[in-house]
């Protein structure tokens with residue numbers, strides 16, 4: 001049963017922009033956190049993520065998808081899933097400069113550190129989320 005105020009939050013931002021930190025600080029306890037990063041080795045992670053999001057929304061949970069979600073094409077299936085479930089849908093954009101993301105990435109240890117080419121590739125493709133994509137709202141979080 002979709003509860004009143006049920007929503008899907010779509011995070012958007014480069015690697016190291018602070019998405020997971022923001023989710024922990026703002027949505028822990030209220031939203032189920034879904035991220036492809038939870039299944040680093042699974043095949044068809046995209047399909048799996050969509051299925052998990054749809055299931056959680058159908059159960060009435062509010063959900064946050066914590067990935068880079070860099071383009072409208074990446075975000076469109078999530079907007080559609082929220083609409084299908086009758087839930088609200090909001091984007092949260094961590095608008096952290098590339099140079100800051102790169103410095104934070106360099107300071108990370110082990111698996112959390114992504115190859116610089118991955119970061120620069122995401123930066124090239126990144127399109128800020130907009131209400132034109134169907135979001136009820138876009139919240140912009142400046143670099144902290």
Ligand SMILES: Nc1ncnc2c1ncn2[C@@H]1O[C@H](COP(=O)(O)OP(=O)(O)OP(=O)(O)O)[C@@H](O)[C@H]1O
Nearest residue numbers: 013014015016017018019020021022068104143144
């Ligand atoms: N507001 C902030 N100010 C300073 N440092 C921050 C801030 N938010 C996050 N960080 C630091 O930046 C690093 C990256 O943060 P985080 O893991 O939240 O990024 P992310 O966007 O989830 O990255 P990824 O896409 O790779 O999962 C961490 O070391 C974190 O402690």
Ligand SMILES: [Mg+2]
Nearest residue numbers: 019020021066
């Ligand atoms: Mg993260």
